[in-house]
Amino acid sequence: EAPVLTLQRAFEVSSNVAAAKTIVKYYSKNPQQYVNKLKSFHLNQKLGLSIPGEANPLIKETKSKDWSGVSLPQISYGYESLITPLQTLTLYNTIANDGKMVKPRFEKEIQRNGKTVKTFTTEVIDEQIVKKSTVQKAKQMLEGVIQNGTGKGLKITAFRVGGKTGTAQIAMGSKGYGTVKNYQASIVGYFPADKPLYTCIVIINSPSNGIYYGGLVAGPVFKEIAEKVYST
Numbered sequence: 001e002a003p004v005l006t007l008q009r010a011f012e013v014s015s016n017v018a019a020a021k022t023i024v025k026y027y028s029k030n031p032q033q034y035v036n037k038l039k040s041f042h043l044n045q046k047l048g049l050s051i052p053g054e055a056n057p058l059i060k061e062t063k064s065k066d067w068s069g070v071s072l073p074q075i076s077y078g079y080e081s082l083i084t085p086l087q088t089l090t091l092y093n094t095i096a097n098d099g100k101m102v103k104p105r106f107e108k109e110i111q112r113n114g115k116t117v118k119t120f121t122t123e124v125i126d127e128q129i130v131k132k133s134t135v136q137k138a139k140q141m142l143e144g145v146i147q148n149g150t151g152k153g154l155k156i157t158a159f160r161v162g163g164k165t166g167t168a169q170i171a172m173g174s175k176g177y178g179t180v181k182n183y184q185a186s187i188v189g190y191f192p193a194d195k196p197l198y199t200c201i202v203i204i205n206s207p208s209n210g211i212y213y214g215g216l217v218a219g220p221v222f223k224e225i226a227e228k229v230y231s232t
Contacts, residue, residue, distance in 0.1 A: 012149025020073035163189020164215030
């Protein structure tokens with residue numbers, strides 16, 4: 001018989017089955033409610049960055065022609081969606097920031113001949129994305145991933161990290177997922193967890209050597225960046 005996992009543990013070990021079962025249990029009668037919840041995190045909207053080239057995100061609607069009986073469970077663990085790395089980073093910034101979502105900023109000011117001609121201030125996308133009590137639960141789960149779950153191989157001891165590993169199979173355009181499997185390994189997190197100053201995302205496309213889990217492939221890169229940034 002399969003073991004019973006708490007949501008905390010399921011999140012720590014990155015169980016797709018637990019994610020799917022949980023979301024199907026609560027949203028199968030009204031999948032649009034789940035879609036609306038994802039949209040309330042602004043994941044379906046461009047961030048409106050000051051640098052060109054931002055891609056269009058996609059959160060699938062229940063009325064779209066390619067919505068199927070497996071869409072709800074698939075979306076629950078990250079498939080059938082298109083979200084940019086910077087959007088993911090912005091969402092983790094929001095959790096680190098106790099639920100306040102701000103737009104990523106690439107410039108502080110524009111100067112001409114040494115004189116400031118334009119200053120850029122913080123733009124708030126959402127003052128409070130979810131209740132603060134919910135943010136605290138999310139933080140507990142994210143720290144659990146790094147302490148006891150798929151991110152524990154990082155072995156960062158100088159400071160605590162809240163984060164999540166990711167492993168995704170990449171579709172090959174119209175060919176779908178095909179026989180030759182192509183993966184993307186990722187990890188995203190913030191640190192130091194008790195008083196966050198930095199957020200970092202590492203995504204590695206098509207890792208070689210047959211190892212493709214986020215914690216194993218992207219984790220060491222994250223560790224090196226985080227420890228370097230923290231120490232300086």
